Amino acid sequence: MSRLGTILLMLCSITATAGTRVQGEFENSACLACHDEQDSELVAAWRDSAHGSVETTATCVSCHGNDHAEVASRARRDASCIACHGGPRGPVVHSYTTSKHGVLVRLEPGDRKQPLSSANYRAPGCAYCHMHSGNHDVATVIRSWQPEQAVAVDERERVQDAQRSVCQDCHAPRYITNLFDNGERMLEIGHMKVREAAALMKQARADHEAAALQDAEQHFLRMKQQHMKNLYLGVAHQSPDYQWWHGQPSLDGDLIRIRGAIGLLRRLKALESVEKNSGPASEQRTQ
Amino acid sequence: MSHKPVWYIWIPLIIVAIAIPAGFFYVDWSKSGSGAGLYSRKWVPEAIFAYWSPDDFYQSVESVTGEFEGEQCLECHEAVTPGIVNDWRESRHSSPGAGTAAVYCSACHGNDHQQLRMPTPEVCGECHSVQHGQFEDEKRFGFPSHSLALERALEARHFVDKPKAEVTACLNCHSVASKCDSCHTRHRFSAAEARRPEACITCHSGPPHPDDETFFASAHGRIYLAEGEQWDWSKPLRKGNYRAPTCAYCHMDEGKHQVADKSIWGFGLQQINPLGSVNEIKRNKWVTLCSDCHEPDWSRQQLSGLDAERKRAWSKLGDAEAVLKTLRADDLLYPAAGERAPYPNDWLDSIHPRARIGFFEGQASAFYNVSPIERDYFEMWYFDNLGAYKGAAHGDAGFVQRGHAAMDQSLAAIKDQAASLRRLNEMEQQRGVQRPAPTELWKSGEYTEFNREQN
Numbered sequence: 081m082s083r084l085g086t087i088l089l090m091l092c093s094i095t096a097t098a099g100t101r102v103q104g105e106f107e108n109s110a111c112l113a114c115h116d117e118q119d120s121e122l123v124a125a126w127r128d129s130a131h132g133s134v135e136t137t138a139t140c141v142s143c144h145g146n147d148h149a150e151v152a153s154r155a156r157r158d159a160s161c162i163a164c165h166g167g168p169r170g171p172v173v174h175s176y177t178t179s180k181h182g183v184l185v186r187l188e189p190g191d192r193k194q195p196l197s198s199a200n201y202r203a204p205g206c207a208y209c210h211m212h213s214g215n216h217d218v219a220t221v222i223r224s225w226q227p228e229q230a231v232a233v234d235e236r237e238r239v240q241d242a243q244r245s246v247c248q249d250c251h252a253p254r255y256i257t258n259l260f261d262n263g264e265r266m267l268e269i270g271h272m273k274v275r276e277a278a279a280l281m282k283q284a285r286a287d288h289e290a291a292a293l294q295d296a297e298q299h300f301l302r303m304k305q306q307h308m309k310n311l312y313l314g315v316a317h318q319s320p321d322y323q324w325w326h327g328q329p330s331l332d333g334d335l336i337r338i339r340g341a342i343g344l345l346r347r348l349k350a351l352e353s354v355e356k357n358s359g360p361a362s363e364q365r366t367q
Numbered sequence: 368m369s370h371k372p373v374w375y376i377w378i379p380l381i382i383v384a385i386a387i388p389a390g391f392f393y394v395d396w397s398k399s400g401s402g403a404g405l406y407s408r409k410w411v412p413e414a415i416f417a418y419w420s421p422d423d424f425y426q427s428v429e430s431v432t433g434e435f436e437g438e439q440c441l442e443c444h445e446a447v448t449p450g451i452v453n454d455w456r457e458s459r460h461s462s463p464g465a466g467t468a469a470v471y472c473s474a475c476h477g478n479d480h481q482q483l484r485m486p487t488p489e490v491c492g493e494c495h496s497v498q499h500g501q502f503e504d505e506k507r508f509g510f511p512s513h514s515l516a517l518e519r520a521l522e523a524r525h526f527v528d529k530p531k532a533e534v535t536a537c538l539n540c541h542s543v544a545s546k547c548d549s550c551h552t553r554h555r556f557s558a559a560e561a562r563r564p565e566a567c568i569t570c571h572s573g574p575p576h577p578d579d580e581t582f583f584a585s586a587h588g589r590i591y592l593a594e595g596e597q598w599d600w601s602k603p604l605r606k607g608n609y610r611a612p613t614c615a616y617c618h619m620d621e622g623k624h625q626v627a628d629k630s631i632w633g634f635g636l637q638q639i640n641p642l643g644s645v646n647e648i649k650r651n652k653w654v655t656l657c658s659d660c661h662e663p664d665w666s667r668q669q670l671s672g673l674d675a676e677r678k679r680a681w682s683k684l685g686d687a688e689a690v691l692k693t694l695r696a697d698d699l700l701y702p703a704a705g706e707r708a709p710y711p712n713d714w715l716d717s718i719h720p721r722a723r724i725g726f727f728e729g730q731a732s733a734f735y736n737v738s739p740i741e742r743d744y745f746e747m748w749y750f751d752n753l754g755a756y757k758g759a760a761h762g763d764a765g766f767v768q769r770g771h772a773a774m775d776q777s778l779a780a781i782k783d784q785a786a787s788l789r790r791l792n793e794m795e796q797q798r799g800v801q802r803p804a805p806t807e808l809w810k811s812g813e814y815t816e817f818n819r820e821q822n
Contacts (some may be wrong), residue, residue: 178579180552183565199450202555226647250450250745254428258415265413265532269814276812314536325573331741332735335814341737343701343805347791354798 102148111140112197125217137164153192158185161206170317171306175313175322176206182317199249210248221246227274227304230267263315266323270311277303277338284342288349296341303334395515404521409712410822413531419542420517422483431480437471442473454554470494488514491547498624506623512627513633517544525733528710530822541569558622559600564591564613571614574750576616577757577766585762587611606659620656629653632673635756636748637726638681641674669762674768677761680752683774687744690785692722700738701789708736708815711822736809740784747777 116123131138143160143219163216165172176182184203193333194200196214210218223231223239230236240260247256247362284293307330307344314322394734400408405422428724435443446451460470475486484490492499494641505514512519519543520526526534543549548571550561560566566581571578582588590611602608604616618626629652631641640646650670657666704720710732722741723733734745755770757763795802 087413153675178568180569184552184560186565187560188565199453200447202450202454248448252428252448255415255418258413258417262413262415262532262535264533265530269530269533269817272814272817276814278562279812280808286504320536320570321540321573324534325575328536329535329734332748335812336735336737336739336742339805339808343803343808346803346805346808347701347795350800351791351794351798353579354800 086345104148105146106141106148107146108139108141111144115140122214123217125215129217129219131216131218131242156192156196156207158182158205158207159191170312171310171326172323174320175310175316175326178321179317179319181205197249204246209243209246212242222316223315225307225309227271228278229271229275230264236264259318266315267311268330270308270327270331273335274304274308277335280338284345288345292345293341296338298335299337299341303331303338307331307334393504402521404518406522406712409527410531413535415535416531416538418546419487419538420545421487422545425485427479427483429481432478434478435473435480436478437469437473439470440476451554458555458557459558460554483531485702486547487545487639497780498622505566505627508625508627508630513625514541515544516541524713524729525734528712528818528822530734530818543570562597562604562613562615564598564615566586567614572745575753577754579759581754581761581763581766582614584765587613587762593705599683614660617656617775629656631670632677632756632760635753638677638685638732639763641677676755679753679771680774683771683778684748684752687747687778687781690726690781691722691741691744694740694785695722695724695787695789698718698784699740699792700807701788702738706804706806707738707809708819710736711819736815740781740788743777743781743784745779747774 110183112123116207117323118150126132126140128271133169142164145154157346160172162168165246177186181203184275185201185205186204189205195214196208196211209221211279212221220242223235225231242254244253277300281293281296284296307327311327311329313319314324314327394405395410397405398407398791400406400410402408402412403420404409407622412420414423417426441452441455455472474485475490488499488502501750502514505512509515510519517538520537523537526537540549546609548556550566550567551557552560564579568579572580583592588611591613594610595613598609604622609616615622618629629649631646631649631653632639641650650667652750653670654663654666657663657669668813690702695704700722704716704722707720709720720821721728722737723730724741724744728750730745734742734749737745751770751773755767755774758768759764792802
């Protein structure tokens, strides 16, 4: 195997130095054998990224295919990302495909032989933003998130700076700033709703047994895992539908149902407490 | 017999003479606040609103000084924002054909970089007067409408009542009234692009208007998905030009820039009489349109099918509404109207709290700060019902079936909950238990207080 690797490596460097295109079909190990030398920074960025850490699923060939003549253009298609990121109807993809960017990319995919930079495309596909200029560290424009509070300021600023450098291929600086600021405030309102629910749940867990709180807990989970995530995706992918219908009013609904479940438990508890000292209830009524 | 002058005849005249100008003055005054629309004094806009309602909020950037002509704009923006220059270069504005001058940046945005303007339909209408005229004309058909969409949003109770950063997405779509590039995206402004169904889906998607899903799943939509890439989208939306109809082919037939003149069931939130004389005119328009491909009788049957589906839906919605109104009459909603967080800008609500149930009481804005059973009805009415409607209107039987199954389930759950509330109340009365006041549970909390103080 290692001999084969060495031969391939030699072959690659020969073809590269000769300036001719590499042809043929390659397995992942062969890609790495060559590109570790040729593009060490790129491969290192990939290794450090989430894609690199699950090597079995997001290898070079997962996105690029194994036909060297089409490696770049193939990986630049949105379709390369969709299958792993929840499918076309999953919130990650759907929030993007219904956005104006997603729509324009579907209608005008452009010449995928062009690098992912300098407004070479009518609108940004997945990779244009997340792997701008071929950056293989896909986390550059993704921030971590938690349901109850915003990410630390320095991480936010780092990611926003990276995003800004992509957006400004087409959009004016003030427009970008206004959208970013608005997005932060929109997310903070979502966080407020989750924190409001968290405070309610904390009190409820002190007042009631876990078995009685199943309904409320389920709504709380859905609020944190689903609806707050929708809001993040709506802001990140500029989808009004996910910011609103799948986001804010859904969070409102969760708050209503959590409160409803707790209110019902309180009424049942009040009834039970009378039942325990039964007798007085009927007496009270006759008095 | 002498006629004494009846002095008090002047009282109503004086009142009328004062009230009418006062009314006008009040409306003007209420529109002169920091926001926009009838409730403008109650809110402050987010900075991004400037791009979605330029007439109300846009102010030019002042970072660059000087006056510029077309080629000078391009020279700079080629480096600053190359994407929009690429777009413009490929647009008809840049190469309008022999004998016509190119439409440069400055034609729409102005020359003075300190006083740039964001183009509104009026600006586009300076050249595209036919389309702009049709767009304006749409207003006479009332809601739902593209040209009235912005005021619909600005004057919605929940838009006024909620923090503006929360309701930003409303304006993102409702700005279709104030910017042509909602459909003809900047800076290509392509007619062909707006003819594609995808041009509509950024706004026409999601639970209350799954127009995208219902169309793509219909026979029309499946033909489009299979063959649409090969069609010549530069052709007008006219008989013989397309093998299957798309959103714009039906709703903006012949490229007419209004979508409201054939709308029978409207948004789908109200029960109407589909057989009234005005609707008969609209029905005939549909039949004529469908006749581009279908037999008139067949088209009439399809439209009757939609009416029948709506009748079934409204019988279910009517049942649910009746359950809720009976609960309200018996004071069984929990929390009752006075026990919830109020809508901050609704003064009537603060002196006379009342649960809003159904279209005419404004339940479209009452999806928060309400009891769970009201929210369940809101979702049945706004999501299940509207999904079924769009399924029936666009020809997606699966969506109709799922929407009605969801409505059946919601109705059963609403009846169940109502029975529980009733039983609980009976038990409390039998045992002499005071129903615990839910006030503190419902009126406090970080977001609820923020909304009350800083909406």
